[in-house]
Amino acid sequence: MKLEGIHHITAITADAPGNVEFYAGTLGLRMVKKSVNQDDPTVYHLFYGDEGGSPGADLTFFEYPGTPRGEAGAGMVHRICWRVASEPALEFWEQRLRAHGVSMQPTGGALRFRDPEGLEHELAVSTSDDEPLSASSPEIPREHALAGFDGVRAYAAEPAASARLLRDALGFASDDDREWLVRGERREGFYDYDPPPPGALARQGAGTVHHVAFASRMEDHERWHALVAEAGARPTPVIDRYYFRSIYFREPSGVLFEIATIGPGFAVDEPAEHLGERLSLPLRYESLRDQLEAALTPLPDPRASLASRSARQS
Ligand code: ZN
Numbered sequence: 001m002k003l004e005g006i007h008h009i010t011a012i013t014a015d016a017p018g019n020v021e022f023y024a025g026t027l028g029l030r031m032v033k034k035s036v037n038q039d040d041p042t043v044y045h046l047f048y049g050d051e052g053g054s055p056g057a058d059l060t061f062f063e064y065p066g067t068p069r070g071e072a073g074a075g076m077v078h079r080i081c082w083r084v085a086s087e088p089a090l091e092f093w094e095q096r097l098r099a100h101g102v103s104m105q106p107t108g109g110a111l112r113f114r115d116p117e118g119l120e121h122e123l124a125v126s127t128s129d130d131e132p133l134s135a136s137s138p139e140i141p142r143e144h145a146l147a148g149f150d151g152v153r154a155y156a157a158e159p160a161a162s163a164r165l166l167r168d169a170l171g172f173a174s175d176d177d178r179e180w181l182v183r184g185e186r187r188e189g190f191y192d193y194d195p196p197p198p199g200a201l202a203r204q205g206a207g208t209v210h211h212v213a214f215a216s217r218m219e220d221h222e223r224w225h226a227l228v229a230e231a232g233a234r235p236t237p238v239i240d241r242y243y244f245r246s247i248y249f250r251e252p253s254g255v256l257f258e259i260a261t262i263g264p265g266f267a268v269d270e271p272a273e274h275l276g277e278r279l280s281l282p283l284r285y286e287s288l289r290d291q292l293e294a295a296l297t298p299l300p301d302p303r304a305s306l307a308s309r310s311a312r313q314s
Contacts, residue, residue, distance in 0.1 A: 001171075001217075001220045001223060001224075002171055002182075002183065002184040002185060003170060003171060003182050003184055003214040003215060003216060003224075003259070004055070004056075004184030004185065004186055004187045004214075004215040004216070004217065004262065005056055005130070005149070005182055005183070005184055005187035005188045005189035005214070005215055006055075006056060006149045006151065006152070006182075006187075006189040006212060006213070006214060006215065007055040007056070007058065007213040007214055007215035007216075007244070007258070007259075007260040007262070008047075008055065008058035008059065008060055008212075008213045008260065009058075009059050009060070009077070009080055009149065009152065009209060009211075009212050009213070010059075010060045010061070010062065010209070010210045010211050010212075010213070010258075011059070011060070011061050011062075011080075011119055011207070011208060011209045011210055012061065012062050012064055012067065012070065012204065012205060012206055012207070012208055012209075012210055013046075013061045013062070013063055013064075013117060013206055013207075014063070014064055014065055014066060014067045014068075014069075014117065014205075014206035015065075015116070015117065015206070016044050016046065016061075016063045016065075016297050016299060017297060017298070017299055017300055018116055018117075019046060019061055019063075019115075019116075019117075020046065020299050020300055021300060022115050022116055023046075023048045023059065023061075023115075024048060024137075024303065025300075026096070026097070026100045026102070027048075027146060028135055028137030028139060028140040028145060028146070029048035029049060029050075029057075029059065029135050029137075029146065030048065030049055030050065030051055030053070030135040030136070030137075030275070030276065030303075031046065031047070031048055031275070031276035031303075032047050032048065032049040032053035032058070032266045032275045032276050033045075033046070033047035033053070033243065033266050033275060033276050033280055034046060034047075034276050034277070034278070034279055034280060034299070035047070035279070035280045035281070035282075036279070036281060036282075036285065036292065036296070037062060037063075038241075038282055041281065041282075041285045041288065041292055042292065042295050042296065043062070043063045043064065043065065043296075044061075044062075044063040044296060044297075044299075045060060045061070045062055045063070046060065046061045046063065047059075047060045047243075047266070047276070048060070048061075049133070049135070049266075050133035050134050050135050050148065051134070051135050051136055052133070052272070053265060053266035053267070053272075053275055054133045054148075055187075055215045055244075055260070055262050056130070056133050056148045056149060056187050056189075056215065057133035057134075057146070057147075057148040057149060059080070062210060063297075064205075064206070065297070067205050067206050068205050068206065069117060069118055069205050069206050069207050070118075070203045070204050070205025070206060070207055070208035071200060071201045071202065071203045071205070071208070072120075072155060072200065072202070072208055072209070073155055073196050073197075073200035073201050073202025073203070074155050074156060074157050074196040074200070074202050074253075074254060075154075075155065075156065075202060075253055075254020075255055076154060076155055076202055076204070076208060076209060076254070076255065077152045077153065077154045077209035077212055077255060078120060078153055078154065078155055078194070078209070079112075079120045079121070079122055079152065079153040080119070080120070080121050080122070080149070080152055080209070081121075081122045081123075081124060081149065081150040081151050081152065081153065081190070082121060082122070082123050082124075082146045082147070082148070082149060082150060083123075083124065083125075083126035083128065083130075083132065083146070083147040083148055083149070083150045084123050084124070084125060084126065084144065084145075084146060084147055085125070085126060085132065085143055085144070085147060086125060086143070086144075087125060088143075088144070089123075089125070089143065089144040089145075090110070090111055090123060090124075090125065092140075092141070092144040093111055093123055093144070094111055096139075096140075097111070097113055102114075107122070109124065109125070110122050110123060110124040111123045111124075114207075115207065117206045117207030118206075118207035118208075119207040119208065119209070123146070124150060126147060126150065128150065128188060130148065130186070130187045130188060131186075131187075132147035132148060133147060133148035134146060134147050134148070137303070138303070149189055150189065150190065151189045151190030151191060151192065152189075152190075152191060152192075152209070152212050153192045153193070153194055154191070154192070154193055154194070154253065154255045155193070155194055155195070155196035155197075155200065155202075156193040156194075156195075156196070156253035156254070156255075157195065157196060158253070159177055159178050159193035159253055160177045161252040161253055162177075162193075162251050162252045162253045163177040164231070164252075165228075165231050165233055165251055165252060166180055166191070166251065168231065169227050169228055169230070169231035169233070170182070170214070170227075170228075172191065178192065178193045179192045179193075180192065182214060184215070187215065189214075191212075193253065210256065211248065211255075211256035211257065211258050212255065212256075212257060212258070213246065213257070213258035213259065213260040214257065214258070214259050214260070215259075215260060215261075215262050216259050216260065216261050216262065217261070217262055218261050218262060218263050221238065221245055221247075221259070221261050222238070224247065224259045225238060225247050225259075228247065228249055228259070233249040233250070233251065233252075234249055234250075235247040235248065235249040235259075236248045236249070241260070242268060242269065242282065243264065243265060243266050243268060244260040244261045244262070244263065244264070244265075245260070245261045246258050246259065246260045246261075247259050277301075279292070279293055279296070
């Protein structure tokens with residue numbers, strides 16, 4: 001039984017419209033689900049991904065309007081690393097990000113930048129054999145599109161504390177207890193630690209990662225729950241998230257982990273060709289649809305505005 005790399009990564013935004021512009025507009029991801037927080041339906045839960053909404057390329061945001069900026073510190077993921085296909089793809093992104101006013105750090109062979117709220121991303125040429133997971137944006141040539149997650153980097157002062165859980169219970173592999181690989185039958189991803197910057201506050205808020213989820217085959221999920229519990233990591237009960245089932249637990253270095261099932265997927269409540277266009281509500285909130293749609297901040301439709309912009313240009 002193996003985890004199939006990263007399933008999704010969830011972060012926090014205080015600005016849902018700006019978030020849509022950046023991730024679906026600038027980065028060209030597909031909005032694969034526009035939903036609400038299951039505990040507070042007056043705020044969004046937004047999901048971006050590849051064209052199919054696949055595990056392995058799914059970045060989601062909880063909207064907390066007005067929440068202050070956070071700061072990644074010990075026990076938090078501080079960087080999301082994406083695959084691209086080639087050096088020319090990196091050059092494409094360097095030009096595109098510059099044109100969109102995004103500042104970049106030269107890193108040698110990779111492109112590092114932050115979203116408008118400070119969440120850090122890195123693009124690097126893929127060395128993996130995994131199937132590329134990309135979206136079709138009218139402004140981004142398919143061969144240059146983001147191709148799914150390569151991994152995440154987290155801050156930990158003493159990463160060796162996490163080694164037993166990662167290796168023995170979750171099946172991650174490492175030579176040094178700092179750089180870990182989780183490799184399934186179909187997909188792989190890395191989970192690496194860096195020392196926290198001196199004085200970093202480790203404050204959850206806008207522009208920080210909330211949790212990282214690893215992918216389980218449907219039939220393995222209960223056994224993962226048992227393994228994590230046996231390892232002493234106190235997982236939550238299995239929670240039905242409609243698009244997948246989840247357990248949550250904190251790994252010893254403090255990062256919130258989730259193990260999520262690969263199905264049933266985002267097409268469970270709307271047609272695959274129209275993912276994310278309409279507000280998706282949990283059944284118990286469906287009767288409140290009119291009030292909720294009126295209360296939620298209106299969001300731009302980035303695909304429509306991109307399509308009309310490229311139509312004008314051609
Ligand atoms: Zn999650």
